[in-house]
Amino acid sequence: MNHRHRTRFVLALEPKEAAVRAARDTVRAALEGWDRRDVHGDLELITSELVTNAIRHANSITLVLYPPDDETVMVEVWDDNPQGPSAPIVDLQAEGGRGLLLVGALSDSWGWRSTAGGKVTWAQTTAP
Known part of the structure; x- marks a missing residue:
């Protein structure tokens, strides 16, 4: 199926843990609808990491997911906080703070842009 027809x-999400x-x-x-599998759950x-960050720092969250071509999947998390994400200083004893490191390791590319x-x-x- 041509990606233009997918x-x-x-999905609008409330900034609560259930949103993840x-x-x-x-x-x-x-992915099932596009006949693709997330074999490793990447x-x-x-x-999960992008939505979790939005829950912590924003009041409104929207998830957008689409295939720009037959091999790629884009996930976008829109939120109302204008401040961009920053790479944390990792504390090896901390329970959190590694989300963006995971995103960077598991994605082909990632970033952010300002919106109105x-x-x-x-x-x-x-995604195969």
Whole structure:
């Protein structure tokens, strides 16, 4: 199926922990609909990390997922916080703070851009 005919998934999320599960479920459903598999769960983990960061720093969150071509999947997390993500100084004793490191390690590329109402943090990955 040509990627132009595939569905773009858009999901408004409340900034609550339950949003992470909803986002992962959406990723799984989208990939199944596009006849792709997230063999190692990388895209689900990337999505979880991006949504978790948005929950911590924003009041409104929207997940957007789409295939720009037959090999790539883009995940975007739109939120109302204009401040861009920053790479944390990793404390090996801390329970958190490694999310963006995981996103960088598991995605082909990632970044963020400003919007009129906040920012978009995105990651691009190849999904078979």
